[in-house]
Amino acid sequence: MSDKPVSIRDVAKKAGVSPGTVSNVLTGRKPVNKDLADHVRKVAADLGYQTDRLASQLRTGKAQIIAVLVPDLDNPFFTSIVAAIEGCVSQENYEIIVANSNDDEETERSRLAAILAWRPAGIVVIPSTDRFPNRDLIERAGVPYVIADRVTHSPQADTVSVANEEAGEMAARHLLELGHRRILLAASVLGLGNMRERCAGAARVIEAAGAPAPEVLETGLTFDVASERLSKWLDGHERPTAIIGFTNFTTLGVLTALVERGIRIPHEMSVIGFDDYKWMCARSVPITAIRQPIQAFGQAIWSRLRNRIDGDTGPPMRVYLSCELIVRASAAAIGPKGPRTSNANDGNEQDNVREMARPDAGTGVKPGA
Amino acid sequence: MSDKPVSIRDVAKKAGVSPGTVSNVLTGRKPVNKDLADHVRKVAADLGYQTDRLASQLRTGKAQIIAVLVPDLDNPFFTSIVAAIEGCVSQENYEIIVANSNDDEETERSRLAAILAWRPAGIVVIPSTDRFPNRDLIERAGVPYVIADRVTHSPQADTVSVANEEAGEMAARHLLELGHRRILLAASVLGLGNMRERCAGAARVIEAAGAPAPEVLETGLTFDVASERLSKWLDGHERPTAIIGFTNFTTLGVLTALVERGIRIPHEMSVIGFDDYKWMCARSVPITAIRQPIQAFGQAIWSRLRNRIDGDTGPPMRVYLSCELIVRASAAAIGPKGPRTSNANDGNEQDNVREMARPDAGTGVKPGA
DNA sequence: GATTTACTGAAAAACGTTTTACAGGACCGT
DNA sequence: ACGGTCCTGTAAAACGTTTTTCAGTAAATC
Numbered sequence: 001m002s003d004k005p006v007s008i009r010d011v012a013k014k015a016g017v018s019p020g021t022v023s024n025v026l027t028g029r030k031p032v033n034k035d036l037a038d039h040v041r042k043v044a045a046d047l048g049y050q051t052d053r054l055a056s057q058l059r060t061g062k063a064q065i066i067a068v069l070v071p072d073l074d075n076p077f078f079t080s081i082v083a084a085i086e087g088c089v090s091q092e093n094y095e096i097i098v099a100n101s102n103d104d105e106e107t108e109r110s111r112l113a114a115i116l117a118w119r120p121a122g123i124v125v126i127p128s129t130d131r132f133p134n135r136d137l138i139e140r141a142g143v144p145y146v147i148a149d150r151v152t153h154s155p156q157a158d159t160v161s162v163a164n165e166e167a168g169e170m171a172a173r174h175l176l177e178l179g180h181r182r183i184l185l186a187a188s189v190l191g192l193g194n195m196r197e198r199c200a201g202a203a204r205v206i207e208a209a210g211a212p213a214p215e216v217l218e219t220g221l222t223f224d225v226a227s228e229r230l231s232k233w234l235d236g237h238e239r240p241t242a243i244i245g246f247t248n249f250t251t252l253g254v255l256t257a258l259v260e261r262g263i264r265i266p267h268e269m270s271v272i273g274f275d276d277y278k279w280m281c282a283r284s285v286p287i288t289a290i291r292q293p294i295q296a297f298g299q300a301i302w303s304r305l306r307n308r309i310d311g312d313t314g315p316p317m318r319v320y321l322s323c324e325l326i327v328r329a330s331a332a333a334i335g336p337k338g339p340r341t342s343n344a345n346d347g348n349e350q351d352n353v354r355e356m357a358r359p360d361a362g363t364g365v366k367p368g369a
Numbered sequence: 370m371s372d373k374p375v376s377i378r379d380v381a382k383k384a385g386v387s388p389g390t391v392s393n394v395l396t397g398r399k400p401v402n403k404d405l406a407d408h409v410r411k412v413a414a415d416l417g418y419q420t421d422r423l424a425s426q427l428r429t430g431k432a433q434i435i436a437v438l439v440p441d442l443d444n445p446f447f448t449s450i451v452a453a454i455e456g457c458v459s460q461e462n463y464e465i466i467v468a469n470s471n472d473d474e475e476t477e478r479s480r481l482a483a484i485l486a487w488r489p490a491g492i493v494v495i496p497s498t499d500r501f502p503n504r505d506l507i508e509r510a511g512v513p514y515v516i517a518d519r520v521t522h523s524p525q526a527d528t529v530s531v532a533n534e535e536a537g538e539m540a541a542r543h544l545l546e547l548g549h550r551r552i553l554l555a556a557s558v559l560g561l562g563n564m565r566e567r568c569a570g571a572a573r574v575i576e577a578a579g580a581p582a583p584e585v586l587e588t589g590l591t592f593d594v595a596s597e598r599l600s601k602w603l604d605g606h607e608r609p610t611a612i613i614g615f616t617n618f619t620t621l622g623v624l625t626a627l628v629e630r631g632i633r634i635p636h637e638m639s640v641i642g643f644d645d646y647k648w649m650c651a652r653s654v655p656i657t658a659i660r661q662p663i664q665a666f667g668q669a670i671w672s673r674l675r676n677r678i679d680g681d682t683g684p685p686m687r688v689y690l691s692c693e694l695i696v697r698a699s700a701a702a703i704g705p706k707g708p709r710t711s712n713a714n715d716g717n718e719q720d721n722v723r724e725m726a727r728p729d730a731g732t733g734v735k736p737g738a
Numbered sequence: 739g740a741t742t743t744a745c746t747g748a749a750a751a752a753c754g755t756t757t758t759a760c761a762g763g764a765c766c767g768t
Numbered sequence: 769a770c771g772g773t774c775c776t777g778t779a780a781a782a783c784g785t786t787t788t789t790c791a792g793t794a795a796a797t798c
Contacts, residue, residue, distance in 0.1 A: 007783095024786090056784075059784080
């Protein structure tokens with residue numbers, strides 16, 4: 001109800017000191033007599049004073065704001081990353097601004113501009129495209145940022161991503177061990193670095209095993225077209241014995257396409273999905289999947305960004321985290337008999353985060369097909 | 370790279386005018402000669418000037434920030450609402466700050482305090498508890514806010530929610546039409562108004578049909594305990610023929626509990642879920658569910674909040690939106706023969722948003738059991 | 739005992755805007 | 769010619785902080 005919020009001046013007057021002293025007491029930037037400090041603190045508390053962060057951070061130059069720009073706020077993978085980051089930063093008195101680029105380069109640009117006008121302390125962005133041309137906006141503004149997930153290395157900026165090739169390898173190896181040889185890789189869009197790497201990892205292992213090079217199908221970025229394309233593809237091609245979905249949406253697409261075609265899992269088709277969600281277990285044949293370490297992801301992003309905010313001017317770093325294969329029932333041994341699930345879960349639980357300086361920057365991985 | 374961002378003073382100097390004039394040109398708050406205005410705009414564009422929103426909004430008093438406080442950022446329902454709101458507000462040059470209360474009253478309070486320090490233009494909050502005692506913080510700050518989802522009416526504030534009773538009725542009626550009489554209602558926590566209302570709606574319809582009053586099971590707020598409690602309950606009670614999950618997490622819990630017990634859907638148990646997600650269709654027996662109108666939800670929240678920000682001082686409004694029953698295969702007719710699905714989808718597609726002033730405020734709905 | 743040093747806190751400048759107050763014309767009607 | 773009203777733009781105040789500068793006192797050093 002009280003229209004004007006209580007200001008530092010009010011506190012100062014009531015406490016009989018100068019505003020500067022109140023500031024020094026509250027921020028602790030300059031020492032002030034213990035007794036007086038206590039008094040000021042008490043008055044501030046009594047008045048319910050809350051420092052106006054707008055004003056405070058106008059003066060100090062940077063806002064305690066971390067902006068997170070994602071390509072799709074309706075994709076639970078991205079929101080889970082936002083959640084993980086929020087958990088980290090809120091403990092250090094930062095606030096999070098979210099923006100949605102809708103996988104569109106133009107809106108990405110405009111959202112980025114709007115966000116930069118807040119002079120945020122840092123930005124984490126999951127680019128809408130691999131090249132991320134809108135980077136120039138951030139760089140011109142001189143705001144620290146890290147690129148996450150989709151772009152796995154960049155000569156200009158820190159990147160945090162998953163060990164994509166390794167993830168692809170894990171999935172493929174699991175299928176090979178189960179006897180599969182004709183494997184379909186379902187990626188969202190090969191224009192994305194992480195997709196190329198996952199496919200490359202899988203393809204390498206598969207070919208190394210002497211199996212035919214896997215086919216790669218691009219299912220697009222949304223769920224709806226994913227299942228559609230999958231269905232169409234299944235109609236027009238010799239049927240593989242296993243499919244790896246390299247994205248949560250593609251996994252969902254694979255699953256519904258199989259339902260539509262009446263192809264049963266795992267008897268007629270083995271499936272490995274990406275990401276680990278509750279619904280994967282809420283089925284009679286729970287889904288074997290590659291789990292991305294979301295919490296660690298968020299922490300790694302924040303820790304990198306934090307360093308930059310604190311003034312780290314070292315060369316761009318590339319951080320990547322290992323995924324984990326969660327063996328369940330949707331990938332089964334091939335052969336005359338029915339499903340036989342394996343539980344060769346050798347996931348390396350600890351030490352799943354590595355950092356490396358980047359001498360090797362810029363060497364993109366070729367698509368697997 | 371340029372360390373100091375270009376300020377309005379720089380533009381003014383280069384354009385040969387005063388800072389005030391630049392401001393007037395850019396904000397359009399006072400008229401300025403057309404030619405001069407164009408010139409200023411050009412200079413501003415050349416210099417890549419972007420007004421510092423911190424400074425701007427310090428002066429004007431309120432930040433173009435909408436804070437969204439949700440109980441669980443890992444729950445896709447809540448994040449989908451955030452996404453819907455973000456879509457609305459970003460078009461009007463507002464930015465969204467998200468905060469996670471983690472379903473805990475204390476962290477809710479501290480997050481709220483942190484958020485209020487930004488002097489946001491408005492707040493939308495999905496309270497962690499029904500009573501929402503932390504409301505006092507917002508009210509003391511005098512910031513407009515709307516309460517969403519969980520609390521469906523409040524004498525002090527606008528509420529936007531779903532037509533919960535109606536939703537419960539729809540689900541129950543569908544099951545009754547399919548011949549079910551012993552129905553279990555799975556709610557998250559009956560301390561939440563929306564849960565009580567959904568249960569009440571279902572219970573009323575069921576009892577009106579002469580069927581025994583339905584049992585209500587509280588499954589808790591997280592997925593893990595949900596399935597656990599469900600499993601335990603199923604062991605200790607006579608088995609119903611149908612279950613309604615009144616939350617996406619409880620639905621997931623129901624589904625996995627049934628999987629664990631080897632109870633098949635819909636042959637041995639019919640299930641109606643809540644919310645509409647992709648995974649519900651990615652199964653051989655897709656899930657019949659109550660869909661909440663997420664987009665409309667976000668729009669209604671924003672429109673209400675917008676009005677308040679613009680100075681609407683009318684009495685608190687209660688807005689509620691109708692849900693839709695999506696008939697699929699997980700709820701089947703009971704009887705000697707196997708599953709028979711109905712497609713009696715009479716959902717009222719249009720006119721699913723209503724507003725009403727609140728003379729009836731404060732009359733809570735009783736829990737259904 | 740004089741001079742430095744250390745400490746404490748007040749006063750004022752600064753951050754980048756917006757807004758208010760005002761000044762200088764031009765234009766109008768008398 | 770004169771006072772009034774527009775019109776357009778400048779100068780300066782203001783927003784609520786933090787930071788810098790400085791003054792006054794007490795302690796320490798010679």
